[in-house]
Amino acid sequence: MKNRSDRRPRVLYLAFYFPPSRASGVYRARATANHLVEKGWDVTVCAAPLDFLYNVIGSVDERLSETVDPRIQVERPSLKDYTWQQDLREFSWLRRSFPLMAKRVYQFSQTKLFPERYSSWAWASVTRALKLHTKKRFDVVVATGNPFASFGGAYVFNRLTGVPYVMDYRDSWTLDLFHDEPAFPEGHIAWAWEKRMLNRASASVFVNESLRGWHAERYPEVADRMMVVPNGWDADVLPKPQVRQELEQAQEPEPEADAAEEETAGASTAKRPLTFAYLGTLTAKQPVEEMAEAFKIARRHPELADAELQLHGHLGFFKSSPAALKARLGLTDAPPEDGAEDTGLRYCGPVSKTEVGGVYESADVLVFLAGGGKYVTSGKIFEYMAFGHPIVSVHAPGIAAQDVLDGYPLWFNADSLDVDELAASMIAAGKAARDMSPEQREAARRHADTYSREAVLTPFEERLREIVGLD
Known part of the structure; x- marks a missing residue:
């Protein structure tokens, strides 16, 4: 029989949103699982059932699945989709025959057992994990939320098996990030669950210091087991920007050119319309109107004449989201017809x-649009920095993302949502994009290098080794 030291340490990863899901948290989960495999771990992921991703929320990116290490074992326990069911033909026998009783059973589960509609998936994950555990023991469990029922699943699995677990708060459960206030009233069962889960956890992880500090103040008895693991950018799916190629070209002697040709080329570059870009999921909780109005004002400046703000990504997370957002912003898929006002926005x-x-590389300026308050970072900002472009902030003052951007040499922050101040920062970023040298861009990328996934996940993997006694 092999000793524990002779085999790969085994981790059970409870990550509901995992490829092909395109939920915002999926990139952290994908990167974590891949990193652990590369560091010698045997990784089993319990993720959302595919029929939920495809048929219920319709939120998938199939090509993302190709970036998951094939050595990762992915299990997909069932989920009772009571709150998502719209078709009577899909109702259970109990719900069809006794709808009021079915409703009371569901409400009881939410108010007395676990207050989240994903809890059935967590309990199914525990059942699946126990079967796997009897065949080959898990050494540690990592649970990432949301959904936060994954924390409950890790807690129950620990009580049944004694296997230690880590809670990864890539989002906050009991803190409303958009209003900077508790998400539940005092006395709600969510507080009791969070306290008991944190008390038994070997570690809890947060995406920024602001969130760690809030939880440490509320749960001081476990503050020494809390750590920060920020999000990062994924080198395996982002091609290396052309910065170093530009540097090499800049160092090579240029062939002699006709003076008239040089003057013409310079004028052409100076007059080329700039491309601003936002990449990410647009939602109603972001200051999208302020962004659009500020850009409209900024385009009146000669530096931004005919500039475009290209919006890349999904409109909301659900099937019903796009129409409302398009109507709200007047987004167009193509330039306006003759005579119509051109706002410069392109969806x-x-x-x-x-x-x-390719989207990042082709942009001149990146627009960092974010909702929420001081506890919000956003995973996209790390990708933005990795490409070394000027970045314009469009968000409320004081959000946690500013800690990440602090020190980035091409950051333009109005520190306000006033549209005139935002427009001024857009104009300044546009000027910087026209004048930027390869050396300046490389300096910006060096700041981003400290947030590569490899850099931010290494301390986390080392902590897991300590927990299972492999340090």
């Missing part, structure tokens, strides 16, 4: 994670 549609590098 370019969704982009696969495997193709986002």
